[in-house]
Amino acid sequence: MYINFWYPAVESASLIDAPVTVKVLGQDLVVFRDQEGRAHCLSDVCVHRGAALASGKVRGDCVECPYHGWRFNGAGVCTRIPSLGPEGKIPARAKVDSYPVQEKYGLVFVFLGDLPAQERPPILPIKEYGAPGWRATLQSFEWNINFQRSVENALDPAHNEFVHPTHGFSGSNDDYRVPDLDLMESEWGVGFMTTYLAPPLTDDKMKTASKRSQAATIWAGSGSHGPASNWTHIHPTKEVFIHQYGFKAPIGEGRIKSYLINMRNFLIEPEHDQRFMDRNIYVADQDGAVLEPLRPVVTPETNLKEILLPADAAIARFRERLKEWDARGWRIDVDEVKRTRSKVAYAIPSPARRLSRSWTLDPIPLLRVSHAARKAAQ
Secondary structure, eight states: OSSSEEEEHHHHHHHHSSSEEEEETTEEEEEOOOTOOOOEEEEEOTTTTOOOGGGGGEEETTTETTOOOOOOOOOTTTOOOOGGOOTTTOOTOOBBOOEEEEEETEEEEESSSSOOOOGGGOOOOTTTTTTTOEEEEEEEEEEOOOHHHHHHHTTTTGGGHHHHHTTOOOOOTOOOOOOOOOOOETEEEEEEEEEEEOOOOOOOOHHHHOOOSSSSSHHHHEETTTTTTTEEEEEEESSSSSSEEEEEEEEEETEEEEEEEEHHHHHHOOHHHHHHHHHHHHHHHHHHHHHHTSSSSSOSSGGGOOOOGGGHHHHHHHHHHHHHHHTTTOBHHHHHHHHHHTTTEOOOOGGGGGGGOSSSSEOOOBBOOHHHHHHHOO
C-alpha cells in the first residue's frame, strides 16, 4: 500500500452531521464537516489517551473526543482541553495529522501523505462528469481482495472471455486470441484500447440504444491511475459509449472498498439508472468470485512467481510503476506495522509534518530504500 496519493473516503451525501470513521491504508481516519459544510479528515487517534475521535461529536468546527472532551479543528490542532479549564495552556504537541480533502464526483477524497500541494499526483480525472449528454451513477463495493489484484484485473483483457458471459464466449471459439496490446502511457498510469468480439445483447433497451442484436466487435480498454484507481472505456458503436472509473480505498492488504462511477451517453434518463447499476453489480460479482480466492492474497514480489504473457503487458507495466513508487519511499512496510500494531499507534504523515516538529504519534513505517534509488526515482 502506498502513501502520497488521493483515496476515496466516503460518499459526500453520507457525510452530514456526525463524524464518520473509515479505514484506508490500514489506518483509522475520521471525516467530518465544519459549520460551513467543509469536509475535513484527521487521524482517528486522540493524542491524549488514544481514543477514537470518530466516536465523538462535531462541536462547531471541531471534532470532540468522546473520552475526555478534547477538541480538534480541521487543521488537526487541539483547541480545547476541558480538564485545564478555560484559561489553561494547550500543549504544542496537542495535534493530530490533518489530510488535504477534495470533493469531486460525489466523493470525499483525502490525500494520505506529506507531499506539498504542487507535487501531489492528481485525482483520476473524469472529463465527461457533468458534461451535456452524459449521465453518471455511483456505486460502492467491498471485497476481500488486494488492491493491486483488483487494478490488475481491470488491466487484464484476457479474463473477459472466461469470467463474463456478456463479454465473451467462455472459450468456445477455437480461434480466440487476445490481440497485441498497444500500451498507452501517462504520467501516473498505463492503459490500452483494443477490440473484443462480444455476444449479442440480451437487454432490449440497451440493444435498441446500441443498434446491436448480433455478436459484434467492440472497441474497449482499461488503464490505471496511481496504485489504486482505474478507468474502463467501452464503445459498442461509434456513437454509444460507457466510461467507468474505479476509485479504490485499500482497507488493508487483503480488503478494499471500491467506488464505481459509471458514465453513459445513451439512455441518460434517470429511470434507466437502476438498469445500469444492476448490470454493474452482475459483472462485479463475477470478478469477485475469481479474485477473492486468488493465492497468494498479495501479488507476488517478483514476476518469476507467475507466468506473464503478451496479454498481460499492461499488468507488467503497472507493476513496474509500483516499483518506481517503491523507490520514492512511498510504500508502507506492512510487515512492520503488523509486528508492532499492538504496541504502537501510527499515523500516516501529513503535510504539516514537513512544517513543524513535536508529533505525538509515530509516522507509519515505510519500506527503506537507498538514497541512490530514491534520487533516481525523482
